[in-house]
Amino acid sequence: MKLYFANLGRHQATLSRGLLFVAVILSAASVFGWALPTPDKHANDDDKPLGKVPKLPVDSLPAEISATKIPGGFNGIPEAPADNATTLEKVKLGRKLFFDPILSTDGTVSCASCHQPDHGFASPDPIAVGVGGKVGKRNAPSVINRVFGNKFSWDGRDDTLEQQVLGPLKSETELGGDVELVIGKIKNNPEYVQEFHVAFGSDSKPPTAETVTVENLAKAIASFERTLTSGNSKVDRFRAAEYEALSKEARQGLWIFESRGGCWKCHSGSNLSDEAFHNTGVGFGKPDRDQGRFEATKNPSHEFQYKTPTLRDIEFTAPYMHDGSVKTLREVVEFYNRGGAADDPSLDKKMAPLNLSEQEIGFLVEFLKALSGESVLNPPH
Ligand code: HEC
Numbered sequence: 001m002k003l004y005f006a007n008l009g010r011h012q013a014t015l016s017r018g019l020l021f022v023a024v025i026l027s028a029a030s031v032f033g034w035a036l037p038t039p040d041k042h043a044n045d046d047d048k049p050l051g052k053v054p055k056l057p058v059d060s061l062p063a064e065i066s067a068t069k070i071p072g073g074f075n076g077i078p079e080a081p082a083d084n085a086t087t088l089e090k091v092k093l094g095r096k097l098f099f100d101p102i103l104s105t106d107g108t109v110s111c112a113s114c115h116q117p118d119h120g121f122a123s124p125d126p127i128a129v130g131v132g133g134k135v136g137k138r139n140a141p142s143v144i145n146r147v148f149g150n151k152f153s154w155d156g157r158d159d160t161l162e163q164q165v166l167g168p169l170k171s172e173t174e175l176g177g178d179v180e181l182v183i184g185k186i187k188n189n190p191e192y193v194q195e196f197h198v199a200f201g202s203d204s205k206p207p208t209a210e211t212v213t214v215e216n217l218a219k220a221i222a223s224f225e226r227t228l229t230s231g232n233s234k235v236d237r238f239r240a241a242e243y244e245a246l247s248k249e250a251r252q253g254l255w256i257f258e259s260r261g262g263c264w265k266c267h268s269g270s271n272l273s274d275e276a277f278h279n280t281g282v283g284f285g286k287p288d289r290d291q292g293r294f295e296a297t298k299n300p301s302h303e304f305q306y307k308t309p310t311l312r313d314i315e316f317t318a319p320y321m322h323d324g325s326v327k328t329l330r331e332v333v334e335f336y337n338r339g340g341a342a343d344d345p346s347l348d349k350k351m352a353p354l355n356l357s358e359q360e361i362g363f364l365v366e367f368l369k370a371l372s373g374e375s376v377l378n379p380p381h
């Protein structure tokens with residue numbers, strides 16, 4: 001017996017020496033750039049590890065999406081910009097483009113890769129993963145209810161949805177950054193040429209690739225995004241006097257949200273956003289902290305501020321915050337209960353510890369879940 005084990009030990013020693021040998025050869029090979037796949041080839045410029053490109057989402061939204069229906073809980077839908085009135089043709093084209101990886105330089109990533117319909121039009125990755133597995137620095141937020149917004153992206157650098165579309169197209173870590181290449185691919189696609197012509201051309205002219213421009217592409221996608229609304233949640237129905245729509249726990253949560261919780265100070269109005277910028281302390285203490293709104297305005301008083309996001313359909317879009325650092329809604333409420341990052345010198349004045357009990361934290365979570373509504377993802381019956 002003893003002998004047997006001793007022998008095994010020797011075998012193992014030989015085996016591990018063998019493995020060591022292979023490892024040395026392999027690393028030598030990679031130093032000299034031989035056949036091995038060298039990660040640096042595609043690495044992010046700042047040496048962040050590559051992420052996994054998500055599987056392309058397919059369009060399983062309802063065939064017809066209304067562009068005019070006012071969601072329950074809202075008074076109306078803001079007008080589209082004067083030079084881009086919403087039409088069914090534009091919405092249809094924008095919808096197709098949103099799901100089409102033709103928009104990325106290598107044909108692997110679409111808008112929907114990061115704004116996944118199955119995930120409340122947000123990304124399950126804390127930091128979004130784009131072409132070649134490259135990662136940027138922020139979480140991909142939901143694109144739901146952006147028709148009610150007036151500044152776009154976490155730092156509010158874009159003034160219109162049309163303008164915003166150019167961001168991911170030009171970004172090397174999102175769609176790959178070669179806009180001309182992408183427009184060229186679309187121009188070579190006869191179906192798209194026809195569809196752009198129908199949406200943007202004039203009847204008196206035959207279809208040509210002339211209407212396939214980056215401006216029209218942005219207009220079509222923005223038109224589609226304006227149809228992605230969510231409303232008539234349990235909270236809206238409760239507010240419209242359908243009292244039994246909201247559970248007792250969620251009602252308690254609503255009360256805390258509007259009083260001691262102080263949430264209403266920023267998450268205000270029908271869309272639960274003041275469309276303004278605040279520093280809640282997310283990212284405080286991180287090396288190279290993302291500077292937020294400061295990056296868009298260069299105004300030092302805007303440092304570390306982010307746009308207040310809507311809370312509608314929030315249960316579907318974890319992880320949360322601009323850096324995807326908070327995994328669950330309960331952890332979000334616990335974060336606010338601590339007063340955000342209480343030591344952060346530039347913390348928003350509206351932030352303070354809340355002294356909520358465990359039970360009250362649970363009530364707020366129930367309230368947040370009751371903000372899921374009717375939308376293209378959950379059509380009214
Ligand atoms: C690689 C992932 C990725 C891809 C692909 C991508 N996005 Fe995004 N999207 C993001 C991230 C990350 C942000 C936040 C950017 C920031 O704040 O700096 C964002 C922000 C947005 C916003 C702003 C939302 C708000 O709250 O203001 C809209 C709208 C949007 N994207 C639409 C699109 C469209 C349309 C496309 C396709 C043309 C697209 N995205 C492609 C990751 C992505």
Ligand code: HEC
Pocket residue numbers: 141142257261262263264265266267277278279280282306307308309310311314317319320321322323329332333336337348350351364368
């Ligand atoms: C001072 C303004 C302010 C107050 C008060 C506030 N929020 Fe926020 N909230 C924000 C901002 C700004 C963000 C984005 C922060 C970031 O990503 O850095 C945010 C993010 C969130 C998110 C994550 C959203 C997402 O899409 O990732 C949730 C959920 C949330 N808040 C709920 C609450 C609740 C519940 C309360 C009350 C207990 C509250 N907020 C109080 C401004 C505020």
